[in-house]
Amino acid sequence: xxxxxxxxxxxxxxxxxxxxxxxxxxxxxxxxxxxxxxxxxxxxxxxxxxxxxxxxxxxxxxxxxxxxxxxxxxxxxxxxxxxxxxxxxxxxxxxxxxxxxxxxxxxxxxxxxxxxxxxxxxxxxxxxxxxxxxxxxxxxxxxxxxxxxxxxxxxxxxxxxxxxxxxxxxxxxxxxxxxxxxxxxxxxxxxxxxxxxxxxxxxxxxxxxxxxxxxxxxxxxxxxxxxxxxxxxxxxxxxxxxxxxxxxxxxxxxxxxxxxxxxxxxxxxxxxxxxxxxxxxxxxxxxxxxxxxxxxxxxxxxxxxxxxxxxxxxxxxxxxxxxxxxxxxxxxxxxxxxxxxxxxxxxxxxxxxxxxxxxxxxxxxxxxxxxxxxxxxxxxxxxxxxxxxxxxxxxxxxxxxxxxxxxxxxxxxxxxxxxxxxxxxxxxxxxxxxxxxxxxxxxxxxxxxxxxxxxxxxxxxxxxxxxxxxxxxxxxxxxxxxxxxxxxxxxxx
Amino acid sequence: xxxxxxxxxxxxxxxxxxxxxxxxxxxxxxxxxxxxxxxxxxxxxxxxxxxxxxxxxxxxxxxxxxxxxxxxxxxxxxxxxxxxxxxxxxxxxxxxxxxxxxxxxxxxxxxxxxxxxxxxxxxxxxxxxxxxxxxxxxxxxxxxxxxxxxxxxxxxxxxxxxxxxxxxxxxxxxxxxxxxxxxxxxxxxxxxxxxxxxxxxxxxxxxxxxxxxxxxxxxxxxxxxxxxxxxxxxxxxxxxxxxxxxxxxxxxxxxxxxxxxxxxxxxxxxxxxxxxxxxxxxxxxxxxxxxxxxxxxxxxxxxxxxxxxxxxxxxxxxxxxxxxxxxxxxxxxxxxxxxxxxxxxxxxx
Numbered sequence: 001x002x003x004x005x006x007x008x009x010x011x012x013x014x015x016x017x018x019x020x021x022x023x024x025x026x027x028x029x030x031x032x033x034x035x036x037x038x039x040x041x042x043x044x045x046x047x048x049x050x051x052x053x054x055x056x057x058x059x060x061x062x063x064x065x066x067x068x069x070x071x072x073x074x075x076x077x078x079x080x081x082x083x084x085x086x087x088x089x090x091x092x093x094x095x096x097x098x099x100x101x102x103x104x105x106x107x108x109x110x111x112x113x114x115x116x117x118x119x120x121x122x123x124x125x126x127x128x129x130x131x132x133x134x135x136x137x138x139x140x141x142x143x144x145x146x147x148x149x150x151x152x153x154x155x156x157x158x159x160x161x162x163x164x165x166x167x168x169x170x171x172x173x174x175x176x177x178x179x180x181x182x183x184x185x186x187x188x189x190x191x192x193x194x195x196x197x198x199x200x201x202x203x204x205x206x207x208x209x210x211x212x213x214x215x216x217x218x219x220x221x222x223x224x225x226x227x228x229x230x231x232x233x234x235x236x237x238x239x240x241x242x243x244x245x246x247x248x249x250x251x252x253x254x255x256x257x258x259x260x261x262x263x264x265x266x267x268x269x270x271x272x273x274x275x276x277x278x279x280x281x282x283x284x285x286x287x288x289x290x291x292x293x294x295x296x297x298x299x300x301x302x303x304x305x306x307x308x309x310x311x312x313x314x315x316x317x318x319x320x321x322x323x324x325x326x327x328x329x330x331x332x333x334x335x336x337x338x339x340x341x342x343x344x345x346x347x348x349x350x351x352x353x354x355x356x357x358x359x360x361x362x363x364x365x366x367x368x369x370x371x372x373x374x375x376x377x378x379x380x381x382x383x384x385x386x387x388x389x390x391x392x393x394x395x396x397x398x399x400x401x402x403x404x405x406x407x408x409x410x411x412x413x414x415x416x417x418x419x420x421x422x423x424x425x426x427x428x429x430x431x432x433x434x435x436x437x438x439x440x441x442x443x444x445x446x447x448x449x450x451x452x453x454x455x456x457x458x459x460x461x462x463x464x465x466x467x468x469x470x471x472x473x474x475x476x477x478x479x480x481x482x483x484x485x486x487x488x489x490x491x492x493x
Numbered sequence: 494x495x496x497x498x499x500x501x502x503x504x505x506x507x508x509x510x511x512x513x514x515x516x517x518x519x520x521x522x523x524x525x526x527x528x529x530x531x532x533x534x535x536x537x538x539x540x541x542x543x544x545x546x547x548x549x550x551x552x553x554x555x556x557x558x559x560x561x562x563x564x565x566x567x568x569x570x571x572x573x574x575x576x577x578x579x580x581x582x583x584x585x586x587x588x589x590x591x592x593x594x595x596x597x598x599x600x601x602x603x604x605x606x607x608x609x610x611x612x613x614x615x616x617x618x619x620x621x622x623x624x625x626x627x628x629x630x631x632x633x634x635x636x637x638x639x640x641x642x643x644x645x646x647x648x649x650x651x652x653x654x655x656x657x658x659x660x661x662x663x664x665x666x667x668x669x670x671x672x673x674x675x676x677x678x679x680x681x682x683x684x685x686x687x688x689x690x691x692x693x694x695x696x697x698x699x700x701x702x703x704x705x706x707x708x709x710x711x712x713x714x715x716x717x718x719x720x721x722x723x724x725x726x727x728x729x730x731x732x733x734x735x736x737x738x739x740x741x742x743x744x745x746x747x748x749x750x751x752x753x754x755x756x757x758x759x760x761x762x763x764x765x766x767x768x769x770x771x772x773x774x775x776x777x778x779x780x781x782x783x784x785x786x787x788x789x790x791x792x793x794x795x796x797x798x799x800x801x802x803x804x805x806x807x808x809x810x811x812x813x814x815x816x817x818x819x820x821x822x823x824x825x826x827x828x829x830x831x832x833x834x835x836x837x838x839x840x841x842x
Contacts, residue, residue: 303727327729335727342724347787349707349716359717360728362710369709413728 001064003028003195004049004080004164009058010219011044018044020219021058026164031186031196033206035238036216037404037432042199045216046166049197050082051075063163079163083153083170090153093142098124100141101156131155132192133185147178151185158189165189166197169430171205183209204459207231235433255279258450259300259318259421264309266292266299270474272309277421280447284465285454285476292474293454294336297423300452301333302326313420327360330420334410334427336454342410346399353401354380354394357413364417383412388438404435411439415446422446424453428460440464524785526832527793531800538807545810552689558802559695560585560750564773565780565794566702567743571632572777572789573706574732574739575719576625579636581747582770583643584617588751590647593656593761596676598668603676607752614748617643618741625740626733640770648763656761672759680756691753695795698746703791715739719789768819775822776801779829787833801825 004026011019019041026032036042047053049060051069060067062078069075072082091100101124105111112119121137128135135151144152150170157165167186171179186209190196200206206213206229215223215237223237261275270292277283285293298304300311302320311318313329320326323333335341344351350359358365358376365375380394387408391401398406407427414422424443428436440463443451454471455461461468469476522529539546564581571578588610595606617639624635652663658671683689706712717725718735726732754765779800780786780793804825805818813821 301727322729322731323727324729324731333727340721340723341727342721344717344720344724348720349788350713350720355713359713359725360730362713366710369711370704371708371710371713 002026003063004067005061006045006049007059007061009045009048009055009060011048011053011056017219019048019055022216022220024214024221024224026195026197028163028195029190029193030211031190031198031209033210033213034197034199034216035206035213035234037238037434040216040238041219042216043168044219046082046168046197046199049075049080049164050166051080076157076160076162079161080166081157081162081164082166083150083157083168085169090149090156091141093140095141096137097135097139097141097144097148097152098137100152101127101137101159104156105159127155127159131158131185132188145178147174147182150174150182154185158194162194164195164197166199168199170198171200179205179208204457206234238433256315258314259452260312261300261306262310262312264299264311265307266295266474268307270307273476275469275476277450277452279450281467282444282451282453282465283467283469284461285452285469285471286456286458286461287471291471293456293471294425295474296471296476297333297335297425297452297454300326300421301331301335301423303333303335330418331423332360332414332417332419332421333423334414334425336425337429338406338410342413343398343406346397351398352395353384353389353391353398353409356398356409357383357416360413361417379416380412383409383416387412387442402432402435403430404432404439407431408435408439408442411442415442418448420449422449422451424451426455427453428455428457436460436463520785523832527779527783527796527800527829531796531803534800534803534807538803538810542807542810545807548687550806552683552687552692554802554806555692555695555799556689557806558798559689559691560753561769561772561776561801562695562795562798563698563746563750563753564769565776565798566698566791567746568773568777569780569789569791569794570702570706570715570739571743573712573715573719574736575722576632576736576739577636578621578740578743578747579633579770580617580621580639580643581743581750581773582766582768583640583647584614584744584747585751585754585769586766587617587643587647588614588748589755589758589765590650590656590761590763591748592676592752592755593672594650596672597656597658597660597670597761598650598662600670601673603673603679606673606676607679610748610752611745614744614746614751615741616744617748618744619737621744622737622740626736651761653763655763657759677756677759680753680758691757694749694753698749699791699795702742706791711735711738716788772798772801772822775826779826781833782829797829 002025006022006024008021008023009019010017010021022041022045034042034045044053048055051072051074054068054070062080067078067080069078069080075081091103095103098120102120105123106115124137131151131154133151133155135148135155141149141152154165154167170182174182183205186196186198190211198206198210210229211227213225213229213234214221215225215234217238217240223234225234255278257276258279259275259277261273263272263274265272285296287293295304299306300318302322302325313331318329318331320329320331326333343356350356354376357380365379366373377394383389384391384394389401389405389408389412391405398409401409407429411424411427422443427439427443431439443453443464453461453464458468471477535546544550564585567581568578591613592606592610595601595609601609621636621639624630624639625632651660654660658668660668662668679690679694684693706715714725714730714735715738717728717730718732722732725735750769751766755761758765776798777789777794779797780790780795781788783790783793783796786793801822804821808817808821809815
């Protein structure tokens with residue numbers, strides 16, 4: 001008997017059918033990966049399983065009993081626990097790891113009113129023992145790495161008897177080594193009989209740990225793949241068309257250099273490095289989290305400073321004191337985490353698609369100050385056509401767009417006016433395969449500027465770039481072999 | 494990560510009539526709620542008390558709310574940049590003292606006094622901005638301290654006495670100046686004998702700030718600063734300058750409010766402007782509910798101020814005791830905020 005059987009599950013939001021007769025089975029002691037483009041129904045399925053949303057129709061059977069949780073607490077009581085992507089919300093600054101682990105317990109009835117540090121640590125250690133890994137119990141939650149926060153969330157989820165663990169994009173902010181550690185832990189949990197439903201875009205992750213892959217498309221389970229998993233086939237199922245060779249033709253750097261760095265140090269004491277980017281070239285910088293990718297891009301964009309060294313843009317000294325100066329000099333940057341770095345909150349002025357594009361260009365497009373004339377609407381319409389943005393129109397709220405389309409809008413912002421050097425920090429965050437393809441094509445189609453991309457995923461770097469550089473401990477090393485990019489396996493060999 | 498049904502927005506809207514007309518009606522009612530209530534109040538009060546509806550009374554309502562509306566517009570701008578100015582009431586009160594001092598002690602005329610007092614307000618705004626932008630003091634704390642400082646500062650030049658003609662200064666001299674009659678016109682005259690000058694000022698401030706915040710790129714950037722400061726800076730705007738602008742506007746408008754009060758009262762009362770801050774903040778917050786905007790907006794603030802004014806005036810005419818006023822204001826504010834935040838829109842998937 002399977003642990004979990006989902007039969008013909010459907011859920012609609014007004015006229016949109018998010019989930020249409022989705023059917024799947026998960027056995028105890030297996031890691032099942034769930035893939036699907038944005039909007040394929042993954043999140044809806046997860047929300048129903050974790051008790052956040054009710055289903056419209058369909059039957060879920062868990063351990064042979066009908067399962068229809070009305071709240072996450074009910075789901076957890078039945079043995080289904082979910083760890084969401086944003087683990088920053090699991091705890092809070094000022095709480096120790098032990099406090100965070102016991103947070104849910106504190107809020108239960110029947111717990112003692114007075115607590116001592118010793119009893120907290122004892123109980124927290126017991127929780128870690130169940131999960132089977134170690135964390136510094138007295139460390140402040142705010143000081144934890146993203147990877148450790150993930151582990152805290154998993155340990156807490158498993159504190160009470162759980163049969164099914166749902167993980168939503170657990171490696172999105174983890175480095176390769178941290179991901180490996182997580183995978184080892186997940187495999188151990190699986191061998192202990194836990195079923196794991198693992199949601200991710202990253203084929204590398206799934207290759208490493210999935211026993212089985214389920215692919216969702218159009219609200220239903222469109223395909224199931226057993227080991228050995230044919231990832232080309234899974235992606236084709238996911239996007240519903242043949243996979244064109246995503247690998248672009250590598251172009252040799254030609255033309256004069258657009259941007260140069262000489263003897264640059266990102267931090268006092270880090271190794272100095274040089275960097276040259278030519279016109280029409282797309283260079284990717286890859287490295288683990290905290291290796292200095294964002295710091296490098298920020299320094300070029302005037303949102304931080306080099307500890308030492310010089311920068312040149314088109315042969316002239318480049319030393320911006322602020323993003324405004326960098327933009328004036330011809331540098332554009334779409335920073336990491338678009339919600340934090342680029343978008344306005346919903347219902348706020350400037351949160352439409354068109355206004356998102358126009359924000360840096362307002363003084364150029366509206367020199368007299370009054371927002372009349374529809375320039376931003378026209379620019380937005382062009383961008384929608386050019387980048388194949390799916391939206392109801394230029395005035396659509398940016399929050400109504402999917403992650404991939406939001407990212408296209410951010411790219412459109414910086415392509416709306418010509419630039420000499422475009423900096424993109426993690427441009428494929430939360431972007432599905434189809435949109436990623438469009439974005440890569442858009443990035444590579446411009447030959448009049450240089451593009452520098454920072455990504456922690458070597459596969460993305462490989463897909464987009466003419467040349468890959470590796471950053472480690474705040475210093476760049478060209479991939480050995482010079483200008484050509486190399487396969488991800490070689491980079492991490 | 495995945496935002497769930499992404500490409501779903503257009504079809505949802507198109508099929509809204511399929512069962513969504515009720516929801517649409519609800520939304521429409523909610524956005525128009527303040528206007529509908531305002532119309533109901535006007536209608537109800539005129540029905541019960543015919544004197545309520547005459548032009549003179551309506552103008553006196555507007556005159557009564559002019560200062561609060563002007564200050565509220567300033568609060569709205571600071572809310573737009575994600576800040577908060579608690580010092581406006583104190584700025585207005587000190588401006589009353591400053592105007593009186595300038596005319597009665599220094600013997601200045603209206604032409605010199607008005608720009609001087611406006612400059613005083615702008616200067617306080619600059620100091621606020623310096624504390625908040627440069628020294629990174631949290632906005633509430635910075636402007637709270639400024640409020641304290643000003644409430645005390647306005648007492649020092651006269652050793653705590655109110656300023657009126659013939660004031661005896663701490664050093665024993667008797668002042669010889671007086672309020673410039675031209676200055677008093679700001680608070681007491683009416684255009685064509687109908688529209689008070691202060692109401693005209695309120696209208697000008699409302700129009701100017703509405704255009705500034707909603708129709709110019711500076712306005713867009715002010716809101717952008719409040720919406721996402723990081724994104725605004727990374728888009729090349731100087732958020733420090735934008736915040737400074739907001740606090741200077743707020744300070745200047747507060748001192749304009751002070752000028753109107755001084756011109757109406759004709760003396761520098763140490764106790765003036767007691768409830769101005771709360772009333773102005775309340776107007777700005779009631780404004781969130783106007784047109785269902787759920788954010789600071791100048792039009793809403795003005796409507797909010799007028800709404801409270803109509804309610805108080807009508808209740809006074811119906812002989813409601815004066816001590817119920819704060820209760821009424823509070824009830825309106827609670828209602829407006831519940832309307833703004835409490836009503837869940839179409840269940841987000």
